[in-house]
């Protein structure tokens with residue numbers, strides 16, 4: 001397993017506040033890692049430590065397999081980040097802003113500006129002053145700027161905050177493209193469960209500075225699919241009919257009264273009709289939809305700050 005970034009027991013305190021508490025996170029190469037947590041849960045502090053803007057009190061950070069130290073410089077060039085609100089010279093065009101940034105970075109290949117502007121969908125409006133940009137356009141320009149050095153890891157703190165639905169959709173597509181077409185690893189923080197759920201391959205849930213969960217979305221989806229639960233009057237007969245006459249094999253006996261059917265293409269009304277047709281009476285029945293939201297809500301113990 002190749003990890004592009006790892007933290008081991010990372011802790012940062014500000015006076016009496018433990019902003020980040022014993023966090024061990026693992027970001028795999030090429031994935032979109034969603035860091036989910038409500039306000040003041042420690043997301044920004046964690047990200048700032050990853051790029052050496054804040055020094056941890058305890059713990060270690062490994063980037064591209066190398067241990068980060070206060071004097072690390074070279075490996076940080078392989079990372080692009082927007083951790084603060086991206087600032088630009090508003091009177092200058094997007095293109096000029098990018099150009100100035102290239103000079104500042106000592107980066108000579110300006111052709112790359114065009115490529116980056118195209119990737120974030122701003123090529124045609126590169127000559128427009130940034131002051132006339134919408135919030136979403138500024139965010140995209142910020143991402144283009146963070147990508148100018150073609151980073152392998154892109155760290156974005158709450159990039160969709162304040163965007164309208166169209167802007168959110170555009171950024172979501174951009175993130176997916178950066179990950180799938182350009183093989184860039186992304187670490188994205190958000191307090192929007194729905195957003196993280198849609199884009200992330202791995203989700204890290206941070207609460208009160210602690211990483212309380214780190215899990216592949218695929219695993220959560222596998223574990224939380226829907227099922228039909230029914231209590232027939234004669235469970236043996238019901239099992240016989242379900243297995244031999246209806247050909248369903250993905251079921252489980254929960255106890256002596258209850259059966260759960262996990263086959264996803266079974267329509268409840270048709271199942272009941274089929275069972276009744278084979279003389280199996282049903283005493284109770286319900287369809288369970290265990291949503292991802294429910295999973296995370298349980299994890300956060302009903303923390304309603306998530307939307």
Ligand SMILES: Nc1ncnc2c1ncn2[C@@H]1O[C@H](COP(=O)(O)OP(=O)(O)OP(=O)(O)O)[C@@H](O)[C@H]1O
Pocket residue numbers: 014017018019037038039040041042043044045046158
């Ligand atoms: N420079 C600082 N000095 C003192 N306390 C700080 C500092 N930076 C962060 N904190 C505190 O650390 C905790 C975590 O803050 P952090 O900004 O990392 O959380 P966050 O999840 O990014 O929240 P938000 O989305 O509101 O920025 C908060 O209680 C915050 O007040």
